[in-house]
Amino acid sequence: MHLILFLIFAGLCLAGAINLLLQSHPINSALSLIVVMTSLAVLYLLLGAEFLAAAQVIVYAGAIMVLFTFVVMLLNAGREEHILGSRVAKTLGFPAVTAILAIIATVILHAQGLGVARLSDGITSTEELSSVLFTKLLLPFEVTSILILIAILGAVALARHSEGNAGSQGSSERTGEE
Amino acid sequence: MSSLFAREVPLSWYLLLSAALFSLGVVGFLVKRNLITMFMSIELMLNGVNLSFVTFAHQWHAVKGQIFVFFVMMVAAAEAAVGLAIIIAVFRARATLAVDRIDRMKL
Numbered sequence: 001m002h003l004i005l006f007l008i009f010a011g012l013c014l015a016g017a018i019n020l021l022l023q024s025h026p027i028n029s030a031l032s033l034i035v036v037m038t039s040l041a042v043l044y045l046l047l048g049a050e051f052l053a054a055a056q057v058i059v060y061a062g063a064i065m066v067l068f069t070f071v072v073m074l075l076n077a078g079r080e081e082h083i084l085g086s087r088v089a090k091t092l093g094f095p096a097v098t099a100i101l102a103i104i105a106t107v108i109l110h111a112q113g114l115g116v117a118r119l120s121d122g123i124t125s126t127e128e129l130s131s132v133l134f135t136k137l138l139l140p141f142e143v144t145s146i147l148i149l150i151a152i153l154g155a156v157a158l159a160r161h162s163e164g165n166a167g168s169q170g171s172s173e174r175t176g177e178e
Numbered sequence: 179m180s181s182l183f184a185r186e187v188p189l190s191w192y193l194l195l196s197a198a199l200f201s202l203g204v205v206g207f208l209v210k211r212n213l214i215t216m217f218m219s220i221e222l223m224l225n226g227v228n229l230s231f232v233t234f235a236h237q238w239h240a241v242k243g244q245i246f247v248f249f250v251m252m253v254a255a256a257e258a259a260v261g262l263a264i265i266i267a268v269f270r271a272r273a274t275l276a277v278d279r280i281d282r283m284k285l
Contacts, residue, residue, distance in 0.1 A: 003185045010195050017202040017222060026214045026275075033218050036199070040225055047192070047236045049244050059251050064221065064258045071262045072214055075269050080212045081276050093208035101201040108193045115237050116186040124241060132241045133248070144252045151256035158263035 002119045005046060012039040024080045026072045030065060037061040047117060051126040192233040199226030213265050213275045217258075224254050 016035035023029045041056040108114075133141060203226060206219030228247045235243025265275070272280055 002187050006187045006191065010191070013195065014198060014202075017199055020215075020218065020222065021202065021206050021209065026212055026218075029210075029215050029218055033222065036222065037225060040229060043192070043195075043229065044232050046187075047232050049232050049235065049247075052232060052244055052247055055248065055251055059255055060221075060225070064255060067258055067262055068214065068218060071265060075214075075266065075275065077212065077214055077275050080210065080215065081278075089208040093205070097201050097204050097208070100204070101197055104197040104201075105194055108190050108197065111190065114189045114193075116188050117192070117236060118186040121236070124235070124244060129241055129244055129248075133245050137242075137245060140249065144249060148252060148256050151259050155259040155263040158260070159266050 002046060002117060005042070006117075009039040009042045009046075012036075013043070026077045026080075027069065030068045030072055033068070034061050034065045037065065046119075048121050048123040050123050051129050189233050189237055193230055196226045196229035196233065199223075199229065202226075211277055213268065213277055213280070216277065217261055217265065221254065221258070224250060 013036050016032040016039065019032040020029045020036070023032065037056060037060040041053045041061070044053040044056055200223050203219045203221075203223030206222060207216050210216050210219060228250055231243045231247045231250070235241070235247075268280060269275060271285060274280065
């Protein structure tokens with residue numbers, strides 16, 4: 001059962017990621033990215049990370065991608081245009097990426113002692129996770145909240161000062177998201 | 179078919195999937211010429227790395243790997259907010275999202 005679920009959702013994940021590259025309109029890319037993130041949530045659940053699966057759906061597929069689709073629609077982004085032939089990126093980039101992927105795959109396939117994942121494996125409960133997060137890692141948690149506060153202020157400051165009303169809409173959406 | 183139901187998945191498959199997602203993100207960043215789509219490719223790379231964090235947390239039965247993913251998610255949320263605000267500001271100044279047209283620091 002685990003194998004079947006893995007194959008279905010890994011396939012969805014890869015299909016969504018490839019579709020993101022093939023589509024030329026940003027809204028189609030955004031929708032395929034939502035497919036990728038939602039299937040990743042199922043994979044997290046298969047690996048026993050229940051809190052992260054929920055957070056993946058809420059934060060990534062919910063908040064961040066809503067923000068992306070909102071900006072795509074707000075800016076009325078059209079189809080992609082290729083003006084300068086970006087030949088360098090393609091001729092140098094593809095072999096480099098293929099080489100990196102091959103190296104990583106070789107290392108992974110030769111790794112010793114990697115276990116297996118079963119459906120009967122235990123699930124890391126949210127209680128376990130939060131007891132570590134709020135005792136040992138309390139300081140990083142608080143620092144992250146300050147980071148997000150600064151990000152809200154920065155987003156509002158960046159999107160506001162102008163004559164258009166697009167900025168005020170964007171900033172109010174953004175503060176609501178956090 | 180019953181053997182297919184009973185089988186477990188080696189963790190290396192999860193790691194391979196995460197490497198593939200990361201590489202697709204890199205390819206998207208290099209190939210796409212739209213500012214928003216390039217930004218989405220960065221999110222795809224972050225998701226690929228998150229998957230390998232969760233896989234290793236499963237391997238070592240450690241909670242800290244999952245907590246790291248949680249932090250990555252929060253930083254990604256902050257990054258998306260600031261990045262999209264910058265994209266809105268750039269669009270307002272240049273009226274385009276094509277990175278080939280945004281090649282000067284000053285107007």
